[in-house]
Amino acid sequence: MQIRFTKMQGAGNDFVVLDETQGRLGLSTAQYRFLADRHFGVGADQILTVRPSPADGIDFEYVIHNADGGEVEQCGNGARCFARFVHDKGLSGKDTLRVQTQSGVIAPRLTPDGRVTVDMGRPQFDPAQVPFDASGLSPVEQGSGQKWPLALDDKALVATVLIAVVSMGNPHAVQLVDNVDTAPVAEAGPLIERHARFPQRVNAGFLQIVDRTHVRLRVFERGAGETLACGTGACAAVSAGIRLGLLDNEVHVDTRGGRLTIAWSGADTDSVFMTGPATTVFEGQIDIPDTLL
Numbered sequence: 001m002q003i004r005f006t007k008m009q010g011a012g013n014d015f016v017v018l019d020e021t022q023g024r025l026g027l028s029t030a031q032y033r034f035l036a037d038r039h040f041g042v043g044a045d046q047i048l049t050v051r052p053s054p055a056d057g058i059d060f061e062y063v064i065h066n067a068d069g070g071e072v073e074q075c076g077n078g079a080r081c082f083a084r085f086v087h088d089k090g091l092s093g094k095d096t097l098r099v100q101t102q103s104g105v106i107a108p109r110l111t112p113d114g115r116v117t118v119d120m121g122r123p124q125f126d127p128a129q130v131p132f133d134a135s136g137l138s139p140v141e142q143g144s145g146q147k148w149p150l151a152l153d154d155k156a157l158v159a160t161v162l163i164a165v166v167s168m169g170n171p172h173a174v175q176l177v178d179n180v181d182t183a184p185v186a187e188a189g190p191l192i193e194r195h196a197r198f199p200q201r202v203n204a205g206f207l208q209i210v211d212r213t214h215v216r217l218r219v220f221e222r223g224a225g226e227t228l229a230c231g232t233g234a235c236a237a238v239s240a241g242i243r244l245g246l247l248d249n250e251v252h253v254d255t256r257g258g259r260l261t262i263a264w265s266g267a268d269t270d271s272v273f274m275t276g277p278a279t280t281v282f283e284g285q286i287d288i289p290d291t292l293l
């Protein structure tokens, strides 16, 4: 089967974008994995699929697959690329979209400076919502937030780290580090991602606070490994930092692939807003082996 695709990136988090507005491609998990493969396929951290409106008042459905082929609930950098894609392809003339994801409706808006701002919905800190199995653990209370002890025990690393757990529709574990450049992302990331206390696995964030309006962040993503940026990871890290009393309500997040700006009032009822770039890299077509069905 031959399919057309668009390669996009947002702060270096890269995507293969597929247009299913005229009909489903019906790809298998192995075929998504093939598209994401950097040696045999196109190469991407996630595959994003644009589908028609599933309901009144909703413009599109947005489906996300990680590089490992698994379907997931949410992707922030992808949401900005999604909005840029439907605008540039003439699929919608609206500046603000309402987009259905597996974890709810998000609202991306193209801004006059060429960036995209997304209403990412509300962060959730209740361990059961993440989900995080907190049984038998006592949290460290700080500000109006909590940090949970997580024991890592592996040949490569034995340590207990303190994590804030957050759901942005998808699960995040955020730990404070002195310096992201020397943080053990490659060693601790996979252990946290697959820790038994996270039954749906987790995205592991490493947050360095520079000052109350400026942080640096690296994220070892569930199903993709470390990426150059993670939009939901930035929303989770900043909202956790605000709850812990460490950050102001608008924060610049420097990732290895670029800067995101995250704003949240701190009220449980309010959405987190993420602003950042979204760029088309190239378009193409590729033969997907049917043997991967």
Ligand SMILES: N[C@@H](CCC[C@H](N)C(=O)O)C(=O)O
Residues within 6 Å of the ligand: 013, 045, 046, 066, 072, 073, 074, 075, 076, 077, 078, 170, 171, 203, 221, 222, 223, 224, 227, 229, 230, 231, 232, 233
């Ligand atoms: N890169 C994304 C997040 C993609 C999904 C994530 N790996 C998960 O499994 O939850 C972002 O920008 O938010």
